[in-house]
Amino acid sequence: xxxxxxxxxxxxxxxxxxxxxxxxxxxxxxxxxxxxxxxxxxxxxxxxxxxxxxxxxxxxxxxxxxxxxxxxxxxxxxxxxxxxxxxxxxxxxxxxxxxxxxxxxxxxxxxxxxxxxxxxxxxxxxxxxxxxxxxxxxxxxxxxxxxxxxxxxxxxxxxxxxxxxxxxxxxxxx
Amino acid sequence: xxxxxxxxxxxxxxxxxxxxxxxxxxxxxxxxxxxxxxxxxxxxxxxxxxxxxxxxxxxxxxxxxxxxxxxxxxxxxxxxxxxxxxxxxxxxxxxxxxxxxxxxxxxxxxxxxxxxxxxxxxxxxxxxxxxxxxxxxxxxxxxxxxxxxxxxxxxxxxxxxxxxxxxxxxxxxxxxxxxxxxxxxxxxxxxxxxxxxxxxxxxxxxxxxxxxxxxxxxxxxxxxxxxxxxxxxxxxxxxxxxxxxxxxxxxxxxxxxxxxxxxxxxxxxxxxxxxxxxxxxxxxxxxxxxxxxxxxxxxxxxxxxxxxxxxxxxxxxxxxxxxxxxxxxxxxxxxxxxxxxxxxxxxxxxxxxxxxxxxxxxxxxxxxxxxxxxxxxxxxxxxxxxxxxxxxxxxxxxxxxxxxxxxxxxxxxxxxxxxxxxxxxxxxxxxxxx
Numbered sequence: 001x002x003x004x005x006x007x008x009x010x011x012x013x014x015x016x017x018x019x020x021x022x023x024x025x026x027x028x029x030x031x032x033x034x035x036x037x038x039x040x041x042x043x044x045x046x047x048x049x050x051x052x053x054x055x056x057x058x059x060x061x062x063x064x065x066x067x068x069x070x071x072x073x074x075x076x077x078x079x080x081x082x083x084x085x086x087x088x089x090x091x092x093x094x095x096x097x098x099x100x101x102x103x104x105x106x107x108x109x110x111x112x113x114x115x116x117x118x119x120x121x122x123x124x125x126x127x128x129x130x131x132x133x134x135x136x137x138x139x140x141x142x143x144x145x146x147x148x149x150x151x152x153x154x155x156x157x158x159x160x161x162x163x164x165x166x167x168x169x170x171x172x173x174x
Numbered sequence: 175x176x177x178x179x180x181x182x183x184x185x186x187x188x189x190x191x192x193x194x195x196x197x198x199x200x201x202x203x204x205x206x207x208x209x210x211x212x213x214x215x216x217x218x219x220x221x222x223x224x225x226x227x228x229x230x231x232x233x234x235x236x237x238x239x240x241x242x243x244x245x246x247x248x249x250x251x252x253x254x255x256x257x258x259x260x261x262x263x264x265x266x267x268x269x270x271x272x273x274x275x276x277x278x279x280x281x282x283x284x285x286x287x288x289x290x291x292x293x294x295x296x297x298x299x300x301x302x303x304x305x306x307x308x309x310x311x312x313x314x315x316x317x318x319x320x321x322x323x324x325x326x327x328x329x330x331x332x333x334x335x336x337x338x339x340x341x342x343x344x345x346x347x348x349x350x351x352x353x354x355x356x357x358x359x360x361x362x363x364x365x366x367x368x369x370x371x372x373x374x375x376x377x378x379x380x381x382x383x384x385x386x387x388x389x390x391x392x393x394x395x396x397x398x399x400x401x402x403x404x405x406x407x408x409x410x411x412x413x414x415x416x417x418x419x420x421x422x423x424x425x426x427x428x429x430x431x432x433x434x435x436x437x438x439x440x441x442x443x444x445x446x447x448x449x450x451x452x453x454x455x456x457x458x459x460x461x462x463x464x465x466x467x468x469x470x471x472x473x474x475x476x477x478x479x480x481x482x483x484x485x486x487x488x489x490x491x492x493x494x495x496x497x498x499x500x501x502x503x504x505x506x507x508x509x510x511x512x513x514x515x516x517x518x519x520x521x522x523x524x525x526x527x528x529x530x531x532x533x534x535x536x537x538x539x540x541x542x543x544x545x546x547x548x549x550x551x552x553x554x555x556x557x558x559x560x561x562x563x564x565x566x567x568x569x570x571x572x573x574x575x576x577x578x579x580x581x582x583x584x585x586x587x588x589x590x591x592x593x594x595x596x597x598x599x600x601x602x603x604x605x606x607x608x
Binding site for chain 1 (some may be wrong): 213214215216217218219228230231232233234236237240243244245247248249250251252254255256257258259260279281304305308309312
């Protein structure tokens with residue numbers, strides 16, 4: 001059990017770090033929020049990202065990064081509490097409501113977000129976006145899934161395979 | 175938890191059950207551990223997440239470990255259907271450890287709007303058993319988690335044995351194995367094949383009769399088992415990996431802990447003994463369990479506690495061979511109004527000298543079913559003379575260690591208050607030091 005004031009060794013004002021997106025936009029954000037990313041956490045612990053330096057993120061564009069940081073800022077306080085054992089049901093419900101709204105987005109944004117969460121290793125976000133895609137798949141036939149996820153129309157071979165699959169995996173279609 | 179219980183408590187066979195069987199199955203289903211996958215899709219909102227019209231299949235370009243992560247969150251039916259999506263998806267489900275919840279295989283769940291035909295309802299149980307067989311055969315393993323709960327096993331013995339063979343061969347870790355009992359008599363023996371599933375880490379059993387030890391294979395061992403929740407059976411624990419034994423609404427005539435070097439918790443809730451209804455007996459024998467921290471609820475009058483080779487009785491003195499010093503949290507259920515039961519409480523407490531947290535559930539002395547009814551010496555109106563507690567003498571944990579006392583369902587009758595007074599007088603000295 002960590003003492004409430006143990007924190008990360010900074011006193012007074014929260015430490016800020018700068019992140020630079022692939023299109024050279026600078027984002028200044030609290031170190032605690034950016035540290036939700038396992039990848040960034042190491043750099044930040046080493047003292048990186050402060051002052052004028054900034055941490056370049058060549059794989060993440062500014063639109064995606066601002067979305068990622070929106071998530072991190074919202075989740076940082078709960079994460080700082082070590083999974084928030086003392087979080088109230090209201091806090092948890094509020095985070096859940098935020099998460100539901102957060103992934104209510106266009107699929108092109110969703111996929112950039114999936115890749116960013118993967119590259120930056122933000123565990124909570126990785127699981128949230130995977131859950132989102134899983135929920136989009138649930139209860140649908142392969143054809144409906146293809147349509148929902150924006151696959152091109154199936155080739156005749158693909159169509160034949162889908163039909164064969166239905167026979168082989170009959171139990172999954174009952 | 176998603177309502178698997180509700181999915182299972184339907185169907186033609188369920189409506190044919192007699193009242194007590196239906197009530198029992200309801201309870202068994204309601205106390206199932208929550209499954210890792212759900213059919214509910216709260217994030218689906220298809221309108222907002224419309225795919226761009228450019229015909230680029232973005233999702234299939236994602237790294238395969240992300241596709242695996244997505245598929246691992248799907249119920250088995252949905253997960254298996256993804257193998258038909260496109261080339262890149264064909265082997266994804268096969269490379270993700272299987273999670274199979276048989277309730278999710280019930281016919282008609284894929285398209286909820288489809289009207290159920292009468293024949294569907296009639297053949298529902300057979301349908302689930304068939305689907306389970308085919309799903310278990312289709313996946314190469316390993317099996318992370320399998321729920322087999324919707325099949326009346328007495329009518330499907332051959333399948334049940336086949337399933338267990340597949341589970342054993344494909345490395346099952348987490349198994350929920352419940353017989354959908356169609357009558358109240360719990361006489362169906364657990365297939366001995368279960369004991370071949372040596373990879374199990376968590377086992378939940380319901381509505382089974384444990385086979386006599388003679389019928390068991392010589393080497394019946396679960397070297398990795400960490401948690402078990404059986405219902406309706408005798409348990410003998412001899413394990414160096416088991417950490418938790420939990421019995422909830424189960425009939426357990428005997429729990430014997432022979433040698434369990436990592437066992438930490440024995441959780442009993444509505445763990446009934448065996449015998450005539452007004453005199454159920456359940457033996458709890460504790461041998462070598464050096465890490466046992468949590469024990470309860472012990473029911474005074476029903477649970478016969480045995481430590482080492484000593485049966486704990488009223489007045490049993492504390493000695494190294496009759497105590498379990500590792501227990502820090504103890505739960506006891508007692509009718510203070512029934513003298514013979516209340517007198518067991520000091521004896522129980524003496525067995526666990528280092529208890530820091532004590533839960534006491536006070537029972538209504540008029541309530542007869544479950545364990546012994548009003549005893550000789552019970553005055554029936556909640557009176558109990560304080561002498562009983564004075565006779566108890568010093569009790570190590572009460573005088574030195576108890577830091578927290580949780581009282582449940584206290585009625586404020588005189589016998590309840592006498593107990594409180596007894597605890598307060600003895601523990602007060604140590605509480606003052608806090």
